[in-house]
Amino acid sequence: MNSEMKKILLVDDDMDYLFVTKSTIKNMGFEVVTAEGQKEAEEKIKEFRPDLAILDLMMENEDSGFILSYKLKKKYPDVPVIIATSVTAETGYTFDLSAPGEKQWIKADMYMDKGIRKDQLQREIRKLLKL
Amino acid sequence: MATLKTLIVDDEPGIRSGINRILRNFSVGYPFMDEDFDFDAIDAATGEEAIEILNSQQIDIVLLDNKLPGMDGIDVLEYINKKQMDLAVMMITSYASLELAIKATNNGAYNFVPKPFTPDELRSSIENIAKHLFLKRMTRRMQEEGKQIRFQFLSVLSHELKSPLNAVEGYLKMMQERQVGDKLDDYEKMIDRSLVRIKGMRSLIMDLLDLTKLESGKKQKELKKIDLNDVAKMAIDTMEPYAIQRNVKVNFDPVEDATLTADVEEMEIIFNNLISNAIKYNKDGGQVNVFLKPDDLNISIRVEDTGIGMSEEELSNIFQEFVRIKNQKTRQITGSGLGLSIVKKLTEEYGGDIHVKSKPDVGSTFTVILPGTLTNKPKQS
Numbered sequence: 001m002n003s004e005m006k007k008i009l010l011v012d013d014d015m016d017y018l019f020v021t022k023s024t025i026k027n028m029g030f031e032v033v034t035a036e037g038q039k040e041a042e043e044k045i046k047e048f049r050p051d052l053a054i055l056d057l058m059m060e061n062e063d064s065g066f067i068l069s070y071k072l073k074k075k076y077p078d079v080p081v082i083i084a085t086s087v088t089a090e091t092g093y094t095f096d097l098s099a100p101g102e103k104q105w106i107k108a109d110m111y112m113d114k115g116i117r118k119d120q121l122q123r124e125i126r127k128l129l130k131l
Numbered sequence: 132m133a134t135l136k137t138l139i140v141d142d143e144p145g146i147r148s149g150i151n152r153i154l155r156n157f158s159v160g161y162p163f164m165d166e167d168f169d170f171d172a173i174d175a176a177t178g179e180e181a182i183e184i185l186n187s188q189q190i191d192i193v194l195l196d197n198k199l200p201g202m203d204g205i206d207v208l209e210y211i212n213k214k215q216m217d218l219a220v221m222m223i224t225s226y227a228s229l230e231l232a233i234k235a236t237n238n239g240a241y242n243f244v245p246k247p248f249t250p251d252e253l254r255s256s257i258e259n260i261a262k263h264l265f266l267k268r269m270t271r272r273m274q275e276e277g278k279q280i281r282f283q284f285l286s287v288l289s290h291e292l293k294s295p296l297n298a299v300e301g302y303l304k305m306m307q308e309r310q311v312g313d314k315l316d317d318y319e320k321m322i323d324r325s326l327v328r329i330k331g332m333r334s335l336i337m338d339l340l341d342l343t344k345l346e347s348g349k350k351q352k353e354l355k356k357i358d359l360n361d362v363a364k365m366a367i368d369t370m371e372p373y374a375i376q377r378n379v380k381v382n383f384d385p386v387e388d389a390t391l392t393a394d395v396e397e398m399e400i401i402f403n404n405l406i407s408n409a410i411k412y413n414k415d416g417g418q419v420n421v422f423l424k425p426d427d428l429n430i431s432i433r434v435e436d437t438g439i440g441m442s443e444e445e446l447s448n449i450f451q452e453f454v455r456i457k458n459q460k461t462r463q464i465t466g467s468g469l470g471l472s473i474v475k476k477l478t479e480e481y482g483g484d485i486h487v488k489s490k491p492d493v494g495s496t497f498t499v500i501l502p503g504t505l506t507n508k509p510k511q512s
Binding site: 013014015016017019020021023024027036037058059060062086114115118 | 304
């Protein structure tokens with residue numbers, strides 16, 4: 001990896017998931033900044049611009065991830081956002097980004113199931129970072 | 132006052148203006164409705180004109196003559212039916228043949244009014260159709276809301292169930308890949324956390340079972356005279372190891388005459404939840420005080436703690452399912468987020484009430500007030 005490591009903002013209110021995922025992404029050769037919720041993440045992005053953000057959907061509220069994504073995109077329009085969720089499969093919730101109405105305000109670049117495999121995650125991150 | 136848009140389809144101008152006049156000063160009210168309905172009439176002389184109006188605005192009621200110059204009333208009805216428009220149709224017809232009646236009813240016409248009709252006949256038909264429409268819409272709205280609530284519950288539940296699985300799976304993978312080396316000792320924290328999450332998942336499943344039993348109403352209450360002193364003591368005993376671990380002291384002084392006719396298992400659920408919360412959300416070296424206070428009508432159960440307390444905002448929805456206080460002080464505390472919603476449901480089943488008072492960093496007090504006799508028991512007269 002080059003000396004300028006890409007910074008990834010990882011936000012999740014589950015401290016264990018956060019710990020595990022941070023370690024996984026670090027091993028891929030990225031710098032990881034974590035936050036345990038929407039509010040903490042909002043503070044963090046005041047101080048730095050991540051190269052990519054991975055946001056949990058349900059945190060303080062059921063749609064915290066969406067709101068955070070919206071705020072992040074407003075401040076840094078070019079930062080790609082992945083929304084991580086574990087609720088799609090069971091409930092049939094679909095987050096179809098092709099729906100223009102949704103895309104307009106949610107503004108995430110990708111949805112990711114939390115059970116995603118490491119190699120898939122790495123591929124998606126690299127794709128979004130254009131590496 | 133809500134207004135029902137009423138489309139009058141009839142080729143005779145006299146009939147249209149007659150109906151117009153009747154509707155102008157007419158309103159319909161029912162005891163169960165929040166507001167009365169009045170009517171705003173729109174005219175159409177042909178079926179074609181009627182369809183144009185139906186496609187361009189929201190119509191609530193259609194008064195439909197069958198014999199029209201172009202397309203028939205029954206064709207308009209078929210069109211409405213095919214488009215599944217949310218409205219009620221009443222046929223106005225001078226010669227109601229049985230064949231037409233059957234066809235119209237099959238196509239969803241609500242009623243017939245024979246021509247000629249008196250103003251009173253029309254009013255009473257309109258009154259019925261307005262009521263029918265109101266009930267139809269109300270039923271649908273309630274079904275939709277019910278579905279919505281259930282869907283939301285399921286999505287949060289699946290989130291709560293999957294989170295610990297994801298966490299434990301993640302730790303296991305880290306171990307499988309020997310991510311921090313070959314020494315087992317270095318994985319101790321991950322193993323501990325995995326066990327904590329599995330324990331949390333187990334308590335979620337137990338709480339969920341309690342909740343399901345409650346909600347399905349399947350559980351038979353075994354009503355007996357029980358002494359709440361015993362229930363309180365039992366709950367405190369159950370929680371004692373946990374209290375010792377957290378270095379929290381639980382105080383309770385039995386009182387006289389704390390008997391209640393209730394299901395002992397359900398009372399245990401109430402005490403267990405309140406006391407375990409008071410221990411969980413306490414501070415090291417803190418206290419929990421359990422009080423029973425019977426008076427002439429009620430028995431109140433009060434559980435005070437000297438814990439971390441809650442802010443106004445946090446207090447606002449703590450009785451809702453899956454709501455847990457998430458902040459720096461609670462991040463190590465596990466829970467299903469169902470306990471208090473179960474306590475509230477149970478309390479309400481007994482015709483009681485639950486209150487909470489809290490101050491951040493000072494502590495919280497939960498009070499459950501149960502009527503001395505069950506309200507669902509036939510009252511002695």
